[in-house]
Amino acid sequence: MVAITELMRHVAKTIIMPRFGHIGPADLRTKSGPLDPVTVADEAAERALTQGLRQLFPGIAVIGEESVAGDPTLMGAIGGSAPVFVIDPIDSTQNYAAGLPLFGVMIALVEDDETTAGLIYDPIRDDTVVATKGHGAFLIRRATAGDAAGPDDWVRLHVAKPAPLDASIASVSWQYMPEPERSLVLHGLTKLGQTPNFRCAAHTYRALAMGHIHATVSRRTLPWDHAAGALIVAEAGGYVRKPDGSPWHPSELDGGIMAAVDEASWQALSQVFA
Numbered sequence: 001m002v003a004i005t006e007l008m009r010h011v012a013k014t015i016i017m018p019r020f021g022h023i024g025p026a027d028l029r030t031k032s033g034p035l036d037p038v039t040v041a042d043e044a045a046e047r048a049l050t051q052g053l054r055q056l057f058p059g060i061a062v063i064g065e066e067s068v069a070g071d072p073t074l075m076g077a078i079g080g081s082a083p084v085f086v087i088d089p090i091d092s093t094q095n096y097a098a099g100l101p102l103f104g105v106m107i108a109l110v111e112d113d114e115t116t117a118g119l120i121y122d123p124i125r126d127d128t129v130v131a132t133k134g135h136g137a138f139l140i141r142r143a144t145a146g147d148a149a150g151p152d153d154w155v156r157l158h159v160a161k162p163a164p165l166d167a168s169i170a171s172v173s174w175q176y177m178p179e180p181e182r183s184l185v186l187h188g189l190t191k192l193g194q195t196p197n198f199r200c201a202a203h204t205y206r207a208l209a210m211g212h213i214h215a216t217v218s219r220r221t222l223p224w225d226h227a228a229g230a231l232i233v234a235e236a237g238g239y240v241r242k243p244d245g246s247p248w249h250p251s252e253l254d255g256g257i258m259a260a261v262d263e264a265s266w267q268a269l270s271q272v273f274a
Contacts, residue, residue, distance in 0.1 A: 005121065016089075085107060086227050091224075102124075104202025132235075158211060163214055170214055171213060172185060172216070174217075185217070204229070210236075229259075239263045
């Protein structure tokens with residue numbers, strides 16, 4: 001786990017952060033549509049993370065958001081029995097390309113279509129939220145800013161205490177929802193206390209695991225966006241399920257995922273959007 005955090009940190013410091021605030025038109029293109037951008041930093045960071053993971057863990061497959069964009073058949077590795085690392089080199093490319101300091105680097109280890117380890121690194125704060133299945137979730141903070149200082153401060157994470165709906169903070173990503181689901185969800189937002197949208201799954205899951213928000217709802221469930229965060233929230237004491245109440249698996253690309261601080265809060269939120 002520590003070796004992976006150091007790899008993420010190195011890639012962020014050498015590839016991601018030097019380009020932050022300097023992304024121009026020549027460095028940016030779109031993939032599936034205008035709201036799906038990719039930058040030269042995304043592609044370079046994924047290549048470096050892939051190479052680093054293969055050196056650390058020979059024989060374990062590695063796929064990333066950008067490699068799958070080029071070859072969708074790579075997604076088949078996620079549902080298999082062999083372990084595979086899943087990378088999001090820069091989660092929230094929109095924020096990153098706009099110079100907004102709310103983006104992250106995510107890596108998940110998936111085995112038998114279950115996430116067994118997850119890491120979310122924040123290049124701005126220079127810290128990492130991590131979890132391994134059955135062993136809790138932690139924030140790794142460095143003692144100093146120097147490159148030679150190893151991660152030495154592991155803080156156990158816990159989700160927030162439950163709150164009434166009208167005092168709950170929930171990040172709801174509704175833009176990929178079809179009708180009538182979209183209208184139902186938008187109407188339900190009025191019953192919640194606050195509904196921030198960070199445009200960043202990495203920071204949404206970090207905020208939930210660290211006790212700063214109470215829930216998150218998403219329709220599209222691409223594994224690089226959710227595999228690491230869903231495990232981290234669950235290991236911090238949260239409750240994560242698909243909207244029908246069944247467990248979510250990384251190979252499921254659509255259909256939704258809802259996470260809340262506990263099962264009762266999840267059920268209450270589910271009723272709001274029913």
